[in-house]
Amino acid sequence: MTALELLAPAKNLACGMAAVDHGADAVYIGAQRFGARAAAGNSIEDIRQLCDYAHLFGVKVYVTVNTIIYDDELEATQQLICQLDEIGVDAILVQDMGVLRMAIPPIPLHASTQTDNRTAEKVRWLRQLGFKRVVLARELSASEIAAIHQEVPDMPLEVFVHGALCVSYSGLCYASQYCFGRSANRGACAQFCRMKFDLLDADGKEIEHQRHLLSLKDMNQSDHLEELIEAGATSFKIEGRLKEVGYVKNVVAAYSQRLDAIIARHPDRYCRASRGHCSYSFTPHLNKTFNRGFTTYFLHGRIPDIFSPDTPKAMGEYVGYVKEMRRDSFNVAGTAAFANGDGLCFINQERELEGFRVNRAEGNRLYPHEMPRHLHAGMALYRNNDQEFERQLSRQSSERKIPLVMRLGVTDDGFSLSADGVEVSIICEHQQAEKPQQENIIRQLSRLGGTPYECSRVELPDVFGYFIPSSLLAELRRRLVEALGSVQRSLGLRGSEVRASGVGALGFEGRRYGLPYLYNISNRLAREFYVEQGLSALEPAFEIRRPRGEQLLMQCRHCLRYSLGCCVKHGGSRPSWKEPLFLRLGDGRRFRLDFDCKHCQMNVYAAD
Numbered sequence: 001m002t003a004l005e006l007l008a009p010a011k012n013l014a015c016g017m018a019a020v021d022h023g024a025d026a027v028y029i030g031a032q033r034f035g036a037r038a039a040a041g042n043s044i045e046d047i048r049q050l051c052d053y054a055h056l057f058g059v060k061v062y063v064t065v066n067t068i069i070y071d072d073e074l075e076a077t078q079q080l081i082c083q084l085d086e087i088g089v090d091a092i093l094v095q096d097m098g099v100l101r102m103a104i105p106p107i108p109l110h111a112s113t114q115t116d117n118r119t120a121e122k123v124r125w126l127r128q129l130g131f132k133r134v135v136l137a138r139e140l141s142a143s144e145i146a147a148i149h150q151e152v153p154d155m156p157l158e159v160f161v162h163g164a165l166c167v168s169y170s171g172l173c174y175a176s177q178y179c180f181g182r183s184a185n186r187g188a189c190a191q192f193c194r195m196k197f198d199l200l201d202a203d204g205k206e207i208e209h210q211r212h213l214l215s216l217k218d219m220n221q222s223d224h225l226e227e228l229i230e231a232g233a234t235s236f237k238i239e240g241r242l243k244e245v246g247y248v249k250n251v252v253a254a255y256s257q258r259l260d261a262i263i264a265r266h267p268d269r270y271c272r273a274s275r276g277h278c279s280y281s282f283t284p285h286l287n288k289t290f291n292r293g294f295t296t297y298f299l300h301g302r303i304p305d306i307f308s309p310d311t312p313k314a315m316g317e318y319v320g321y322v323k324e325m326r327r328d329s330f331n332v333a334g335t336a337a338f339a340n341g342d343g344l345c346f347i348n349q350e351r352e353l354e355g356f357r358v359n360r361a362e363g364n365r366l367y368p369h370e371m372p373r374h375l376h377a378g379m380a381l382y383r384n385n386d387q388e389f390e391r392q393l394s395r396q397s398s399e400r401k402i403p404l405v406m407r408l409g410v411t412d413d414g415f416s417l418s419a420d421g422v423e424v425s426i427i428c429e430h431q432q433a434e435k436p437q438q439e440n441i442i443r444q445l446s447r448l449g450g451t452p453y454e455c456s457r458v459e460l461p462d463v464f465g466y467f468i469p470s471s472l473l474a475e476l477r478r479r480l481v482e483a484l485g486s487v488q489r490s491l492g493l494r495g496s497e498v499r500a501s502g503v504g505a506l507g508f509e510g511r512r513y514g515l516p517y518l519y520n521i522s523n524r525l526a527r528e529f530y531v532e533q534g535l536s537a538l539e540p541a542f543e544i545r546r547p548r549g550e551q552l553l554m555q556c557r558h559c560l561r562y563s564l565g566c567c568v569k570h571g572g573s574r575p576s577w578k579e580p581l582f583l584r585l586g587d588g589r590r591f592r593l594d595f596d597c598k599h600c601q602m603n604v605y606a607a608d
Contacts, residue, residue: 002234004259005273007062007158008252009240013046015248016061017053022249022280022398023256025273026060028093030241031084034065034077034187048087055489056452057400058274060090064241066112068185068522068541069096078102088489091132095171095185098525100129108132110158114171114185118144120151127155134158135237137169138219139557141298142231149232156234161221162251162286163239165297167193167214168554168604172518174542175553178606179589183543185520194312198584199560201577208309211351213560213583214604215312217305220294222255222286226262227299229270246393247289253398254284276402276452282392287317290384298557302570302600307563311353315345316384320364322346322377329367332381338366343385348374355384403456406445406480410461415468417445417476419453422487424479426472433467444473451481515552517542553591554604561595561602569597582607 008024010016016027029050032041051061063084069077077099084092085105092107095114110133111117111126118137126134135158136145149157166173166184173184175192182188194215199208221228225236236259238251256278263270286294291314295306320334332338338361345355354374360367409416414428438460446455516539521527527538539545561567566575583591583604592607 001268002229002270003273004229004263004270005060005235006252006255006259007235007237008248009163009238009243010042010050010248011241011243011245012042013050015243015245016050018245018248018398019252020054020057020059021278021400022252023278023400024059024252026062026090026235027054028062028064028237028241030064030187031080034067034069034073034080044083044087047084047089051088051090052489055088056485057276057402058488060274061088062091062093062110063089064093064112065099066093066095066114067187068183068520068543069098069526070544071523074098074102074523074525078104081105081107093135094131095520096522096526097529098523101525101529111135112171113137113160116169116171118169120148123148123152123155123157127152132156133235135160136233138165139169139298141301142224142227143301145228145233146231153232157232158235158237159228159233160219160239161225161228161236162219162255163243164292165216165219165295167216167556167558169556171520172555173553174551175591175604177543178551178553179585185541185543191312193554196586200582200584200590202580202582203578205577207564207577207581210586211309212312213307213309214556214558215292215308216297216558217293217295217308218291219297220286220291221296221299222258224296224299225255225258229262243290246390249393249397250282250284250289251286253278253280253282254286257284276400278398278400280398281395282389282397285317285389288383288386288389290314291316302557302559302562304563307558310347310351313353314384315353315382316343316386317382319344319381319383321381322375322379325375325377328371329365330371330375330377331365334364334381336383337388338364338383339387341385341387342383345382345384346372346375346379348379349376350374357385400452401454402452404448404453404484405457405459406455407459408441408445408461408464408476410464410466415466415472415476417480419480420484420487422480422483424476424483426476426479428468428472431467433465437467438464440470441468441473444470445477447474447477448481453481453484515539517545518552550592551606552603553606556602556604557600559595559600559602560593569600 005025007026008019010019010027010029016029019027030041054061081104085107091110093110093112095112109131111131113135117123117134123134133156138160176190177183179192180190182190196210197213198206199213200206240247292308293315297306319336320332323331323333338358340361342358345353348354354372356368356372358366359369404419407418411425414426416423416425442458445458448454516537520541522541522544562570565572568574581593590607592605594603596603
């Protein structure tokens, strides 16, 4: 039977615990340093608390140590990994291959998507190095994932299913570092791809003016989980380590319900990777939390409408269109219900996102605090802040419980209570009961409020005529809960692991990385590693090298030639512009576009 894992992001301890409560099978979180989201760091003590809580439900905790590392940080990184091992973290996500040469305990390593995992050859090489899991590139289709799984069936595959998309292959984006001195490979991305650009042809003719041409919509594979499962993926990752707790609650609950529905259809094939079931006090709705519009990206190959050129901001859910305008209000044609304080937005005639807040809602007639100047009848409206939904999420919105079948037994000197293979006992005189005790015993043993458990059934011996004081029944129950917790936490402790030495031939060779700096070698241990792997052309990482000539900054599956309807290979019209094309920032800096049609890829070069 295949265990399916829903992997949730945690900005902090509160988000991590909310993810567990709302149905996650695993949580990934950043430590104080060396995570690919520098703004989302957490103390060792907070991660310890998350491990203790998560492990009660069999939920795993993974910590991101997935930046490239500088020489003067090697010792601190090694110490951090040792600390994470001591507190019971289940795995760490890694980008820098120098980690493989550190003196670290045998904590499981997962190859971050930052290691650029697109091919079976790369995945096989990572498995040989001792990695226990690979996080695949977001750009892969279901058929490409299936091909990797078929060739390397013993490597667990993790795939992104929801959230923001990087336009460049992860780990191979240097635009933020080049333009702003903030490295994406160091967790400090300045979101170059969310900025406005002009698109120019070779003669300087402006094709597009100040549009977000590299800004992608958000991924949403909620309707395609079973397809990804059949392709061979077993872990389904939600992006969002900078997102707040409401986002985590809603998205995790939505995907958890989808996975449960799949398992209900195939109970003999699939199960969840953790324990417990959730009861929600709200109805999950993916459109109601932050999103830039949704796309399935390349799940079924190249499709149109994957980018969001008008705005990189959240538009939220479509709620209808403006039907009729008055001086201080307007009404909306649609079925949505509105509340005072709702945030609405629209794309104005300048193709800019414009937002406003509803001061008063009377049915479908809305009174903004100030009437938006550019709002007109017929315009589509979106709600990017739903006050009522946010109120629901601000309260306790889910409870997760592990069902127990509790069995009361008789010992030579007292009584025992067992569940889930754990047994506790008390010493107590065997007193014959004057009246039936079954109802009171069941009532006392079932009182599991405030614990992670719920009693689904109490089983007593066929012949049971003893009286047990309620106080002793409560003590039996308390001891059992304590013992179950201890056992479940200990299950989070890993046995010894054997990791490969990392010595051997470079499995995927250097032919993909014609520019050696794309290996992101930023420290002496990584350099030694790649020398052992047989790599001869070594260059330091982009972040520490001295730029020479034209710089390759991004490699993207998103292609502007295609998105603008001018890719002849995919049925578009022949473009009228003269190539090469250039992107131009508002400050005048230009970036040359190279269309690599053989690999169906767009490359972005620093041109100035």
